[in-house]
Amino acid sequence: MHRFQNIAVLGSGTMGHGIAMLLAANGLQVSIYDPSSEALAAARRHIAAKLPSLETGHNGVQPQLADTIRYTANLQEAAADADLIFEAVPERIEIKRELFGRLETMVKQTAVIASNTSSYSLETLIEGRKFADRMIIAHFFNPAHLVPLVELVRHAAVPAAIVEEVAALLRDCGKTPVILQKDIPGFIANRLQAAVLREASYLLACGVADAKQIDLAMTAGPGLRWALNGPFEIADFGGLDVWEKVCASLFPKLSGEDSAPAVIREKVSEGKLGIKSGEGIFPYDREEGAGLPGLVEAREQALQRMLRAKQN
Ligand SMILES: NC(=O)c1ccc[n+]([C@@H]2O[C@H](COP(=O)([O-])OP(=O)(O)OC[C@H]3O[C@@H](n4cnc5c(N)ncnc54)[C@H](O)[C@@H]3O)[C@@H](O)[C@H]2O)c1
CATH class of the missing domain: 1.10.1040.10 (N-(1-d-carboxylethyl)-l-norvaline Dehydrogenase; domain 2)
Structure with missing residues (x-):
């Protein structure tokens, strides 16, 4: 039994809702904070649709009702009792810094803060933070509830035991944590x-x-x-x-x-951003296909089938 029972997930977008769903499906008490009520409502819808089909980790807990998750636009409500906090807010340093500053006044002295940043170094994130010795990076992969890998990054100021505790929790949830010994851009x-x-x-x-x-x-x-x-x-x-x-x-x-590929730069300048805009390197015909939600759902179902095949 680990000490992380109450978990807060900050940001309920693409990554946040997946992380929250994974933890709730494994029997943990989860609160999701997002300042946008639309984002919270969307997360609630996605979780209610996906949670029942989610395979749980090693602790054998069956997927709980999506209703066990608390959705809130009040940061204090989500973070004050949390033993572990996953930050999944937009990849903008000013947003992350402002949030960490607010958290400092409200989190438990023992709470561990894990950022899901894709590009900032831990060094940058912990700068000036009171909880620098309890802060790590926990980098999930999209879709976070399905892809097993979570890269964990530790700073020298953080005891190794903290990363090990988070890794143990993630393993209990069926994840495959990989611990990095260096804070390096892009992780592994x-x-x-x-x-x-x-x-x-x-x-x-x-x-x-x-x-x-x-x-x-x-x-x-x-x-x-x-x-x-x-x-x-x-x-x-x-x-x-x-x-x-x-x-x-x-x-x-x-x-x-050493610069972004020309093919990608050209597509971006034409507004062709991939499946979210209907065209990227390839066209995604919305008339014939099921659109973005259909493509995402089909990929998630295929990933689940592959994971099952790998486990058998
Ligand atoms: N999308 C990916 O494939 C992916 C993969 C790994 C890591 N990440 C990282 O995860 C983080 C979140 O990315 P995402 O793709 O889920 O973004 P997203 O835009 O889908 O979701 C971000 C959410 O944060 C909310 N938000 C905005 N300001 C906030 C604040 N001050 N406090 C709390 N919530 C706030 C937004 O309303 C939105 O719901 C980023 O750091 C990103 O780099 C993303």
Whole structure:
């Protein structure tokens, strides 16, 4: 039994509602704070729709009714009793700093504060904070209730035991925490993803294949294996002598581009932002398809099927 029973999730958007749902499904008392009543109502709707189908973690608690979650636009109400706080507010430093400043006057002396930031270093977030020695990064992946990985980042000022406690809670909820020993931009997983996207964009720009074929080369090949074995195990399976030669000959030929890929910059300047705007690298036909909610739902269902297959 760990000490984190009351959890506050701050921000009820894409990440916040997923984190809250995961924790509630595993029997924890969860409060969600968001200043926007529309955002809270949307989170309530999404959670009510998804919670019943959510597989729970190792503690065997069946998904609880979505009604066990407290939704509030009052920060004090959510945070005052919390043992652990997950911050998932917009990725703007002034918003996060203002929120942390308000929290300082209301949280328990023992509460742990975990930010879900994608890009700020822990160093930046803890600057000037009274609870700097109880603050970590807990970086979930979207959809947070389904993707197992949570990267945990600790600062030297934070006792290792705190990160271990959060990791234990996440494991109980069926998550796979990975603890970083250094506070590095992009953590681990986003750096790996960005390296792949840089090379994919380079291959596209060189005319090696179209975007569909490049995606297919990933999903039908390395992507399938990567769900089972990471890059180092893959190297061991292939033989390190083989990979030594591959790396030596290929590394000098790989993209070393240090700005965002031209294909992505062009699409963004045209307002083509991906599924949320109906078109990105690929078109998403809203007339024929089920629109953005349908695409998200279909992907979440496919992820759930893959997770089940991996567990069996
Ligand atoms: N979306 C992703 O794929 C993803 C993945 C990993 C991490 N993150 C990180 O998670 C955090 C949240 O991202 P998101 O995609 O859920 O954003 P989002 O825009 O979907 O949700 C943010 C929510 O915060 C609310 N909000 C605004 N100001 C607030 C305040 N002062 N206090 C509390 N809530 C406030 C908004 O009303 C909104 O509901 C960001 O730091 C982001 O970088 C996002």
